[in-house]
Every structure is written in structure tokens, then in C-alpha cells.
Amino acid sequence: MNHCSVRNVCVNAGKKVILDNVSVTISPGEWVSIVGPNGAGKSTLLSVMAGLRSSSGSVHLGDTDLADMTPRERAHHLAYLPQHPELPPDMSVSGYVLIGRNPHIPLLGSEGQRDIEILNQVLEQLSLEDFQNRTLDSLSGGELQRCHLARILAQDTPMILLDEPTTALDLGHQQQTLDLICRIRSQRELTVVMTMHDLSLAGQYSDRIILLSQGEVASEGTPKDVLNPDRLSALYGARIQVMEVDSDIVVIPTRSREF
Amino acid sequence: MSKAGPSSASPLAGRLQVSAVLIGGFACILAMGTSLAIGPASIDKTAVFKELIDRLPFIAIDSGLSPIHKSVIWEVRFPRVLLGALVGSTLAVSGASYQAVFRNPLADPYLLGAAAGAGLGATVAIVTGSGDGIGAFDMVPVLAFLGAMSAVVMTYLLGYSSGARRSPSALLLAGVAVAAFLTAIQTFIQQQNVDSIRQVYSWILGRLNTASWTEVQLLAPYALIATLVMFLSRRTLDVMRLGDTEASSVGLRPQVVRFLVIAAASLGTAASVSVSGLIAFVGIIVPHAVRLLAGTSNRIVLPLSVLYGAAFLAFVDLLGRSLVSPAEIPIGVITAFCGAPFFVVVLRTSRKALA
Numbered sequence: 277m278n279h280c281s282v283r284n285v286c287v288n289a290g291k292k293v294i295l296d297n298v299s300v301t302i303s304p305g306e307w308v309s310i311v312g313p314n315g316a317g318k319s320t321l322l323s324v325m326a327g328l329r330s331s332s333g334s335v336h337l338g339d340t341d342l343a344d345m346t347p348r349e350r351a352h353h354l355a356y357l358p359q360h361p362e363l364p365p366d367m368s369v370s371g372y373v374l375i376g377r378n379p380h381i382p383l384l385g386s387e388g389q390r391d392i393e394i395l396n397q398v399l400e401q402l403s404l405e406d407f408q409n410r411t412l413d414s415l416s417g418g419e420l421q422r423c424h425l426a427r428i429l430a431q432d433t434p435m436i437l438l439d440e441p442t443t444a445l446d447l448g449h450q451q452q453t454l455d456l457i458c459r460i461r462s463q464r465e466l467t468v469v470m471t472m473h474d475l476s477l478a479g480q481y482s483d484r485i486i487l488l489s490q491g492e493v494a495s496e497g498t499p500k501d502v503l504n505p506d507r508l509s510a511l512y513g514a515r516i517q518v519m520e521v522d523s524d525i526v527v528i529p530t531r532s533r534e535f
Numbered sequence: 536m537s538k539a540g541p542s543s544a545s546p547l548a549g550r551l552q553v554s555a556v557l558i559g560g561f562a563c564i565l566a567m568g569t570s571l572a573i574g575p576a577s578i579d580k581t582a583v584f585k586e587l588i589d590r591l592p593f594i595a596i597d598s599g600l601s602p603i604h605k606s607v608i609w610e611v612r613f614p615r616v617l618l619g620a621l622v623g624s625t626l627a628v629s630g631a632s633y634q635a636v637f638r639n640p641l642a643d644p645y646l647l648g649a650a651a652g653a654g655l656g657a658t659v660a661i662v663t664g665s666g667d668g669i670g671a672f673d674m675v676p677v678l679a680f681l682g683a684m685s686a687v688v689m690t691y692l693l694g695y696s697s698g699a700r701r702s703p704s705a706l707l708l709a710g711v712a713v714a715a716f717l718t719a720i721q722t723f724i725q726q727q728n729v730d731s732i733r734q735v736y737s738w739i740l741g742r743l744n745t746a747s748w749t750e751v752q753l754l755a756p757y758a759l760i761a762t763l764v765m766f767l768s769r770r771t772l773d774v775m776r777l778g779d780t781e782a783s784s785v786g787l788r789p790q791v792v793r794f795l796v797i798a799a800a801s802l803g804t805a806a807s808v809s810v811s812g813l814i815a816f817v818g819i820i821v822p823h824a825v826r827l828l829a830g831t832s833n834r835i836v837l838p839l840s841v842l843y844g845a846a847f848l849a850f851v852d853l854l855g856r857s858l859v860s861p862a863e864i865p866i867g868v869i870t871a872f873c874g875a876p877f878f879v880v881v882l883r884t885s886r887k888a889l890a
Binding site for chain 2: 326328346347348349350351352355356358361362364366367368371375376378379381383384385386387431
């Protein structure tokens with residue numbers, strides 16, 4: 277995959293500035309987390325990178341402007357998982373995962389043998405073989421998250437964009453989901469860009485962190501560089517300690533002693 | 536938890552269930568066969584069966600029917616049954632397609648003004664005397680078809696100038712406006728020409744009693760093309776269930792899919808109403824019945840709607856011409872009569888079907 281560069285992106289909603297002249301570059305094979313307080317523009321930046329939201333500025337994949345690509349061409353390069361994916365309740369797991377094959381199938385065509393092979397590979401990779409005939413509304417939160425990832429992986433792109441993939445999961449499932457992404461990333465040499473609220477997990481899993489605040493890049497670099505307690509305290513308006521446990525970064529909010 | 540949907544029997548989600556296809560096929564053969572065998576002219580049913588077998592390739596059986604009875608079967612009953620099946624299947628699959636693209640279970644084939652446009656066209660043909668309802672040069676189907684297609688095009692233009700690109704609901708509202716406007720004109724023309732009001736009503740309530748091979752030939756090419764496009768779109772319509780943003784993220788252009796499917800469904804609907812008048816509820820009853828029976832994937836609903844729509848309308852037409860024989864009950868009255876209680880049943884038994 278070629279690098280992805282976001283250049284001078286601005287997004288407004290009415291008079292409100294959501295992204296203000298944001299420029300970032302993602303290198304092939306990187307795991308980059310976009311973090312920041314609520315309303316910082318994390319999800320907007322990810323949807324701009326996915327080509328799903330118009331903006332001023334540009335997003336390039338290698339030398340090609342994303343705006344010059346058709347949705348099908350785009351979907352060959354990057355797969356996007358929104359924060360709250362639409363879930364047709366009675367759709368089966370295999371049917372849902374097969375939707376990821378859409379870019380590889382003609383508009384009025386049907387899935388071929390290759391698509392079914394990839395479906396089976398992905399289901400096996402995510403241990404979903406026994407779930408393939410279950411309907412989506414019968415799955416737990418953790419199982420659903422694996423289904424979403426399976427759909428993204430079935431798309432077979434070199435880059436995946438995940439909007440808060442661990443939201444609404446308990447601690448165990450958060451770790452399992454990120455471990456899974458980590459394992460698949462190394463198997464497939466994927467580039468991963470995700471938005472995260474949990475700074476500890478972002479720090480532990482990412483190669484690089486982009487910290488957004490009020491639509492601007494407040495800081496960018498390795499987790500150790502970016503997750504600075506003073507900076508985080510100022511941006512989040514919170515009391516925060518940053519510790520290192522077994523060479524993993526842990527960001528801890530601490531309570532006020534005034535009350 | 537081990538809850539599984541209706542499609543759980545298949546390794547590929549939404550693949551057609553053999554049992555549902557067999558039931559639909561059997562219902563189709565039963566309804567069409569019975570319709571061929573029953574009618575005001577008293578013809579021996581075994582002889583009708585033999586006559587049908589006789590027409591199969593490489594088989595020759597003497598049915599013993601007189602030339603008049605043969606003519607009744609091949610020139611009166613057969614085109615009527617075939618037309619009913621074609622109209623039923625086209626309206627049903629069009630309804631299912633509209634429901635899929637608008638993600639609205641109450642969408643029907645007349646949603647974008649096709650019925651009102653066709654009604655206006657047919658009314659104009661009738662009151663000007665250019666349509667007598669019979670024969671190859673009858674202008675009723677021609678003007679009804681043009682009226683239906685014009686109404687859909689007007690709805691599209693109005694909807695897209697009002698933001699339908701961003702939200703399909705603008706298209707629905709445009710359909711309501713266009714339908715109301717055209718219905719007002721149609722009603723005005725109708726009131727100014729009370730001498731032809733009976734003919735207009737007869738058309739509006741739906742009719743297959745004027746069916747001939749001409750109507751079948753008029754409808755068949757449009758119905759086949761429209762149905763083929765909708766059938767081939769069934770996988771894409773399942774992708775559209777994720778909403779425009781996610782569908783776009785997996786490489787679809789939602790507006791293109793919507794345009795393609797709406798164009799096909801509108802073409803099929805316009806062609807159907809032009810030869811059969813306004814037959815209500817088929818586009819809602821049949822797809823919902825299929826969903827309750829076999830699941831909600833469009834891979835299932837669209838093909839089965841073709842089969843069950845044909846069986847349904849063939850059966851309803853049989854009822855319409857048998858219940859008060861030799862008089863007939865307009866077919867649209869019976870579909871509406873079935874449709875209203877069907878909605879109550881659907882509402883009470885399955886909220887999921889409307890979700």
C-alpha cells in the first residue's frame with residue numbers, strides 16, 4: 277500500500293469548525309490512533325480519510341487524490357467501520373460478512389467461488405465458523421464486533437479505518453478485539469487507523485498517536501511523546517497521571533481530593 | 536443464545552430455500568391451472584388438462600374439445616390467466632424493490648405517482664373516446680403507460696431538486712405531491728365527463744376481463760426487462776440495507792442503485808397498470824407474506840415475490856370471476872379486501888416484519 281496523506285483538511289458544519297487545516301500522513305503498515313476529547317473531530321477526520329465526507333483540502337493515497345476515485349476504487353484500497361454500524365437484525369453473519377466482498381463483485385453480479393473462499397477464511401480467522409448462520413440480533417457485543425471486523429477483512433484492503441472499535445465493550449472484549457486486530461495486522465501487513473477514547477489502550481497498541489483538540493492537531497508522535505500528563509490534563513480538563521507498567525503506558529484519571 | 540433466522544439453513548446467507556420455491560411453484564400451478572379450468576363456459580376439466588398437455592412438445596393427446604371450447608381456453612382464459620400472473624409478479628417484485636430502496640416496509644409500487652399518472656392517462660383516453668378498452672388500437676394502455684412514466688419522471692425531477700440526493704424521503708414527499716396534483720386533475724376531468732364515469736371507475740378498480748394476447752404482448756417485454764433488472768439487483772439491495780454511508784464505503788453508489796431499481800420498478804408498474812388498471816396492495820401483501828414465510832433478505836424476497844405474486848393475482852382473479860359468476864367483482868376490490876386484514880395480521884403477529 278502507498279502512504280495516505282491528509283493535506284490541509286477543513287470541515288465546517290454551519291458556522292462550527294469541526295476540522296481546521298488538519299494535515300497528517302499515515303505510512304504503510306502503521307497503526308495510528310486518533311485520540312482527543314469529545315467533539316475534537318476524530319470521527320470526522322476518519323470519515324474524511326474514508327472519502328465519505330466532503331471537505332476542503334485533500335486526501336491522497338500515494339499520488340492519487342481520493343476525490344478522483346470512484347467509490348469502488350476507494351473500497352479496493354481502504355475499508356471503513358463506523359462507530360455505530362447499521363445492523364439489519366435478521367441478516368445472517370455470513371450474509372453480513374459477504375457485504376465486504378461488494379467491491380470485488382460487479383454491480384448486478386453475484387458472489388463467486390473466490391468470494392465464498394474468502395468468506396470461509398475470514399470466518400475461520402475470527403473463529404466465527406459456528407456463528408455463520410446465526411442472525412445478527414442474536415449475537416453479544418463481543419461477537420458482533422468480530423462480525424464487523426470480519427466484514428472489514430473480507431473487503432481485503434491494505435488499510436482499515438476503525439471508528440472507536442472498542443466502544444461499548446467490556447475490558448476483556450476490548451483487549452480481545454485489539455489483540456485480534458494486532459494479530460491480523462501482522463498476518464496481513466495491514467495499515468490500521470482508528471479513533472479511540474481509551475488512552476491507555478491507544479498508547480499500548482499504537483505505533484503513533486494523533487491528538488486532536490477543537491479540530492486541530494494538538495500533538496502527534498509516539499505514544500510516549502503524545503501522552504504527556506500536563507498536555508492531557510489541559511486538553512481534557514481532567515486530572516490525569518501517566519505511568520509506565522511493564523513498558524506499557526497507562527493513563528489514569530484521578531479523583532479530586534477537594535470533596 | 537442460538538437464535539437463527541429463516542435463512543439459517545444455508546451456508547450462503549439468504550440463498551433461496553427449496554421448500555419456499557416449491558410451495559410458490561405449486562401455488563402458481565394450482566392457481567393458474569384452476570383458473571384455466573373454471574369459467575362461465577362449462578368445459579370438462581379433464582379435457583382442459585388434456586388440451587394443455589397436448590400443447591407440450593413431443594406430446595399429442597386428443598382432448599375431445601370442440602373448436603369453440605378450445606378457443607375459449609386459448610383466446611379467453613389463457614391470456615387472462617397469463618396476464619394476471621404477469622401483472623401480479625411484476626407488481627409484487629416492484630413493491631419489494633421499492634421497499635428495499637426506500638428502506639420502508641410500507642412503500643408500494645404506486646409510491647412515486649405511477650398510479651395517479653396512469654389514472655389520468657386512462658381517464659383522458661376514455662373521456663376523449665380514444666380508448667374503448669378493447670383491441671390493439673386502444674389508447675387506454677398507451678396513455679396510462681405514458682401517464683405513469685411521466686408522473687415518476689416528474690417525481691424524480693421534483694425530488695432531486697428538493698434534496699433527494701441527500702435524503703430519499705424527499706423523493707417520497709415529491710411522490711405524494713405529484714400524485715395529489717395528478718389525482719386532482721383526473722378527478723376534475725372525470726367530474727366534467729360523468730357519462731364515462733363508469734368506464735373510468737371500472738379501470739381504476741382494476742380489470743383483467745378485457746385481457747387478450749394483445750395485452751400480454753404489450754406487457755411482457757417491459758415486465759421481463761424490469762423483473763430481470765430487479766432480480767439482478769437483489770444482492771446490491773441487501774448491501775443497501777446498511778444505509779447509504781456504509782454502502783458507499785463498500786464501493787456502491789447508492790444514488791445509482793436507487794435510480795436503477797426505481798427505474799426498473801416504475802417501468803414494470805407503469806406497464807402493468809396500463810393493461811390491468813389500478814390493482815392495489817399486491818406490491819405490499821406479497822413481499823410481506825414472503826418475508827414472513829422465508830426471511831427478509833432481498834435475495835429471497837425478490838425472486839419469491841415474482842412467484843408468489845403470480846400465484847396471488849391468478850388466485851384473486853379466479854375469486855373475482857367465480858364468487859358472483861357470471862358477473863365479476865373488480866380485482867382491485869378483492870386485493871384491497873384481502874390487503875386491509877392482512878395488514879392487521881402482520882401488525883399483530885410480527886413487528887419484526889415491519890422493522
